[in-house]
Amino acid sequence: MTAVAGAGRDRVTLTGLRVHGRHGVLPAERELGQFFVIDATLWLDTGPAAATDDLTLTVHYGELAQALADVVAGEPVDLIETLAHRLVRVCLADPRVDTAEVTVHKPAAPVPLPFTDIAVTVARSRQDLAG
Incomplete structure (x- = not known):
């Protein structure tokens, strides 16, 4: 992992968050849509939550999943790079x-050759966004 990991x-x-979206440059991708698979890793200090057993002191992964799904299901973009940046x-x-890494998988990308997956990964820190 690079230095962005913290x-x-x-x-x-x-x-493996699986959400239907309408992202892509081809008209059929916008019209029919397809499923995207999202992986997200967030770096933070979980010590305060662990010490108090208090959910409000950590990331609520259910709320995170819904927020990410809302973006994927929302306004279409041409590139999964753009989508990954929105998600991070x-x-x-x-x-x-402190830092987040998001991978957007596009397993049904319109590529005329056999493949297992196409994905874009973006990693950013809070400092990256501030600068």
């Missing part, structure tokens, strides 16, 4: 999150 921080990871900003909207 120095020895804890992680909350959401893997959602993750960093929580002030407890």
Whole structure:
């Protein structure tokens, strides 16, 4: 992992969130849509939540999943790079999150050759967005 991971921080990871969206440059992708799979890893200090057993002191992964799903199901974009950047900003909207990494998988991308997956991964820290 690169330096964006943070120095020895804890992680909350959401893997395999499957959401129907209408992203892509081809008219059929916009009209019919397809499923996208989202993975997100958030670096933060989970110590306060663990010490008090208080959900409000950490990332609520159910709310995170819904916020990410709302973006994927929402306004279409041409590129999954654009979608990944939008999603990483959602993750960093929580002030407890220092760094976030989001992967957008497009397993049904219109590629005329056999493939397993196409994905874009974006990693950003709070400092990256501030600068």
